[in-house]
Amino acid sequence: MQERDDPETVGRRVQQLRTARGLTQRQLAEPAYTPAYISTLEAGRVRASDEALRHIAGRLGVAFEELAIGRPAHxxxxxxxxxxxxxxxxxxxxxxxxxxxxxxxxxxxxxxxxxxxxxxxxxxxxxxxxxxxxxxxxxxxxxxxxxxxxxxPLPVRVPAVRGRAVAHYLAGELRYAVYLLESTLDELNRGGLHDPDALLLLYASVIGPYMDMGAQARAAQAAEFALALAPQVADPALVARMHRSVARTLLAEGRVAEADASLAKAVELYRQLQIRTELANCHWMRGYVYAQDGELERAEAELRQALTMLSATRAALYSSQVAVELADVLHRRGKSQEAAELLHDVLGDLSSERGAVHSAGAHRLLGIIAEDARETEAAEEHYVRALSLLERAGAAGDLADLCRLLGDLLRRTGRVEAALDAYRTGLGHRTAPGTTTLGPAPAQPPL
Missing domain, CATH: 1.25.40.10 (Tetratricopeptide repeat domain)
Structure with missing residues (x-):
């Protein structure tokens, strides 16, 4: 017998539908049942068989489901x-x-x-x-x-786990985001649940946190796994997202041409899908690639395009993150005033709980701009605020660079002991990036 509501509820439903259609109990019952049976059923004193309900549903012109559980067909x-x-x-x-x-x-x-x-x-x-x-x-x-x-099953739950991990990552909780993604990968791989879509989604999502934590080797390995899984995945949006994430690790390894090729594939896939926000993210990563390769004019054009597209879609957090990277390019092109104005505009959208790594990036860049203008106190204040944000987020790679900047500033202003402390802190993060926050790598997929 199929799922259904209790007899009283089913009885009331039959009576309401019969009355609405102007049928008598006899008309509803014939030829297979009696009016007395319909009366008893409508009163909720008998649990109708599936066969009886199918007969009544046919006479009333509704689906079996609508009588049994009140759910319209389809x-x-x-x-x-x-x-x-x-x-x-x-x-x-x-x-x-x-x-x-x-x-x-x-x-x-x-x-x-x-x-x-x-x-x-x-x-x-x-x-x-x-x-x-x-x-x-x-x-x-x-x-x-x-x-x-x-x-x-776990593969079905992966999009929810990944979404939760991304929310923690964007909030600056890098270690917890990595824990969620790695433990899920481990469970999938060790349990033989080799679902390509689920694995690709997780490997593409963990690349960003790895990079921000300074764990480039793990990021590169995740990228390799993602690329190997891509041919097995049917969802073009998922493959495009993977290409965008992989580009970042290729760039970290100095493989600029391959990074750009990976992004070109992503752009083409997103263009086909007409996914505007993700296409904007491709321009964002392309700008990042050009900036790292010293092509600042092209980087500025790509990042401005990304910022325009993301602002149009009101993707506030992503817009703020792109703005920080655009400001860095503007500063390197000698447009420091415009860069500073852009950074001050976006800092209101970022915090330790919301985009911590990019908030730290904004303060770091404002510190550099202040140093260039010989505003030493303001520079130090920005560096210290950036340091606090990165320590909470566990972004080891960025921490090492920031400690060097702060140490240089303190040394130039005669505070040698404080400068040495800053350098030592930076060296601690540079020595073994990621090892203080990451446990054993997750089990590998059978590729």
Whole structure:
């Protein structure tokens, strides 16, 4: 016997539908049943068999499901189609509009007890919140999605875990983000759950935290695994995201041409998909590649393009992060005043809980600009604030460089002991980046 509501609820539903259609109990019963049986069923005194309910549903012109559990026919399919529409809305960068769609769809799925569709809507709401920089809300949505999928296999739950990890990463909690991603990778690989989409999503997501923590070797390995998995993955958006993340590690290894080629593939995939926000992220990473390679004019053009696109989609947190990198390029091109104005504008959108690494980057750059202008006290203040943010985030690679800057400033102003302390701190982070915060590497996938 299929799932259904209690006899009283089913009986009331049959009576309401029969009355609405102007049928008598006899007309509903014939030819297989008696009016007395319909009367007893409507009163909730008998639990109808599946066969009887199918007969009644046919006479009433409704689906069996609608009688048994009150759910209109094909509701789940219709909800899934509308969830895809919301995903498309989000992909074009209209995060607020998509969030409104997901909210309505979640309420509808909840009304009808559709757990899978509720989880999908919550994942969408989490992605919307990431785009708009509402990191606490994003994490909560992903946690609720995980709760709805508690009984599902781990690969099904991976998007929620990854979303939670990204929220922690963007909030500056690098160690915890890496822990979430690595422990999930370990569980998938050790348990033989070699789902290519799930593995690629996790490996692409862990590259950023690895790089910010100074664990370049692990980032490079994750990139290699991601590239090896890409041919097995059907989702072009996922492959494009992977190419964007991999470009960063290729660049760290000095493989600039390969990094640019990886980004070119991502751009083409996103252009095909018309995913505006992610395409903006490609311009962002391209600008980063050009900046590291000394092509500052091209870097500025790419980063300005990314900033314009992200600002148009109101992706506030990502916009602020791009602005910091653009300011660095502007400063290196001799446009320090414009860079400083840009940094002061975005610092209001960043904090230790929201974009800590880029907030530290903004203070570091403001310190350099202040030093160039011989404003020593202001420079020191910015360096110290950046140091505090990076220590909380555990961004070892950036910490070492910042300690050198602070040490040089302190030495120039005659504070030799304080300068030595700063240098020692920096050397501690440079000696073995990542080893103080990362445990054994996760098990490897069978490639």
């Amino acid at each position: 509701l789940a399919t219709d909800l899934r189609l509308r969830l895809t529409e919301a995903q498309r809305t989000l992909a074009t960068g209209a995060a607020e509009e998509a969030a409104a769609q997901y909210t309505a769809l979640y309420a509808e799925a909840e009304t009808h007890g559709l757990a899978h569709e509720q989880a999908t809507a919550l994942l969408g709401l989490g992605e919307c919140a990431l785009d708009t920089g509402e990191l606490t809300e994003a994490r909560q949505y992903f946690e609720r999605a995980e709760d709805h999928m508690a009984g599902e």
